[in-house]
Amino acid sequence: MWQCQEVIPTAAPAGAVRQGSLRELNLALVLGRIAAAPRPPSRAALAAETGLTRATVSAVVEDLVAGRLVTEAEPQPRAGAGRPARGLVLAGDGPAGLGLEVNVDYLAACVVDLAGEVRHHSVHRADLRPVTPADALGRLVRLAADARAAADAQGLILAGAALGVPGLVDDAGQVRLAPNLGWRDVPVPELLAEHPPLTEVVDGVPALVVDNEANLAALSELHAGAGPGSFLHISGEVGIGAGIVLDGALYRGARGWSGEIGHIPVRPDGPPCRCGGRGCLERYAGQESILAAAGLAGADLPADTAPDRLAELAEAGDETVLHALHEAGVALGVTVSSVVNLLDLDTVVLGGGYAPLAPWLRPPMLAEIDRRVLTAAWSPVTVRPAALGATAAAVGAAGSVVRRIIARPVGWLARL
């Protein structure tokens, strides 16, 4: 069984609530609070916070500690009198997530522990357009093996993996279309079938989940950035993708194909787009379009260095580049206005290649939003660059694995 669904059920039992579900839910509740707390909470604090009894919290914590999900921190210096509290933190030597990414000009792998720390990270730079999918995935497996070794060396146990791809992924984990990579109907699970560690199925969840890169990048922001909430994360790579986070959960759409913001029409009668439509956002704010408008079409810059080069030139005051960025910002602003009018989001994150360009994209975006968003007067919309850099998708992928464990620790505890 392969799937690309990013479940994160927030401990909501869809089916029957049996006897044991009670403990299952409270394990998730307590572990979630420990993960979200700004400083290591005590059992007593958790009891007060959750409404459970101290007795129950103790029992639940005992299970979590036995399952290597939580460890006790050094007693914190306390203010007043009383027995000192023993702080609880997410274990740094328990389960970890393996994050993988295939992109147009690099492969990436990383390991993230329960606490969200990146414990290993490696990138393999190469133009993957001329390479066959099987070959590209073969190289990725080698990168994954290195990451696995690094995890072992640090006492971490890989609990699962997620792979980000710049394209549409179906429920079976197949890449239906990745235009910038030149992939179409690539059966990723099959191609990886020869590599056992990545293809096991544990506890109903496949060891490897394949997902859209923009979705995973948005997830990375969820950890790194300010806590849960609702935001739109725009990834400006060769294409333009977006991840939508609603109330702290990634929204994936009916078929997992949400966030295809690159082909939202900006000017319905504008220049034709290769998608078949006209005047799509990608024609105004896609990397190639910006480069063309900036007079750098022939420069043949690698995709991953182009944004920095543009930023340099803009910094230096290059009029053509400044104008190109302004136009891109306007187009992004028009599109984002649509999204905010529709979904009432309060934050927009500029990720991927847009992050370094944020200083120049932001002002025209905000101007458009201010003009076009009906509720802008009461609730200002924040536009900010992403907290993580280029390989956010890999980190988000690894993070999605550990987040699933935090959301449903029983799955992990049952394994031991």
Place this chain on the structure above:
Amino acid sequence: MWQCQEVIPTAAPAGAVRQGSLRELNLALVLGRIAAAPRPPSRAALAAETGLTRATVSAVVEDLVAGRLVTEAEPQPRAGAGRPARGLVLAGDGPAGLGLEVNVDYLAACVVDLAGEVRHHSVHRADLRPVTPADALGRLVRLAADARAAADAQGLILAGAALGVPGLVDDAGQVRLAPNLGWRDVPVPELLAEHPPLTEVVDGVPALVVDNEANLAALSELHAGAGPGSFLHISGEVGIGAGIVLDGALYRGARGWSGEIGHIPVRPDGPPCRCGGRGCLERYAGQESILAAAGLAGADLPADTAPDRLAELAEAGDETVLHALHEAGVALGVTVSSVVNLLDLDTVVLGGGYAPLAPWLRPPMLAEIDRRVLTAAWSPVTVRPAALGATAAAVGAAGSVVRRIIARPVGWLARL
């Protein structure tokens, strides 16, 4: 405490899971299955379906019957051998919801029982633009009193009320802006404070919830139409609003202001809109714009009869009207394409004034969607007229009350 949040928690405990939560969740689970079942299920069938024991289901059902939420139906004729099953149905004489609506040219009230049947419905036609908010709400209270009397007469107990308003509503139930009604910062709860039955707070939920009309109309579709799923419900009234239903739950946005589709830019350099932007959808597909394009600007038709008049003329082959509808359909198609690209929805419902115009709006919409939605090739998008007519919002409002009871029956059971 007033609030406009449409909670519908789908039995997901956010906080602590106490001892009694178990029963709470299973009450919701069983009641939900009874509500969703196509024919009255037996206890045994519910046990098989939910995974609970027959003993547990019996105990749960006993509670539900004692609370007047469920009654036993006549034993169904069975096929094979065995003791005949006693079917369980939602009680027709238990709690019911009161739905209210204030619109530009009418007030409406209705009563919906647990099973979703409309048990009372009344409309008061009047142009409410020249009337003060306090006066309008006063008339509404009289309508509500009639509805309450009708409910009593039928043995129904009103368990709460919801009010739909064509504008932006904040968390306090205040109408921040209802442009077509001419309301701004109207403190609806305060104005209704003199009418006790509508202003009680029971079990943490206010007796009256104020919400956007488009959101409630979308909810009505959720009951009447094909079961839960994800869709966009577009209400074409004087303004254009939309309700977004994701996975069977209304999505309300960070502040409850989602669905402001009327001011999504179609042509960013198009004619200025009163919202301050340019080329908004409302300028192309709003009722006034369609009438103007159809050459009926001076006809001064009441807003509620205009769509039918347009449909008549279109039926008769009036070229100007057909052209106007085509243009509106194109604009709607462009906008819907944006929404579908963003959210990956598979269904769009044309509600309110658009419902009778669906035969003419659909074809250009589908053409635009086909051209502009990246995933249209794999997953066709359905565009269909709404199941309910003009006063869908009132029915949806009443339905939201009973749906909340079905989603969390403990709230109701605790009252008795």
Place this chain on the structure above:
DNA sequence: CGCTATTTGTTCAGTGGTTGAATTAAATGG
């Protein structure tokens, strides 16, 4: 007509997990 097979619904002892109060543990402060 009576017996058996079959399915529904209830009863009841058993169990898992939470509760609440009492108890122990470990610190501060006078």
Place this chain on the structure above:
DNA sequence: CCATTTAATTCAACCACTGAACAAATAGCG
């Protein structure tokens, strides 16, 4: 050094679900 305070554990009680046995109600068959 002892009273005070807060943290964590222990334990009997209790609530709700489980599983199996049992009672109820029907169809089919000889």
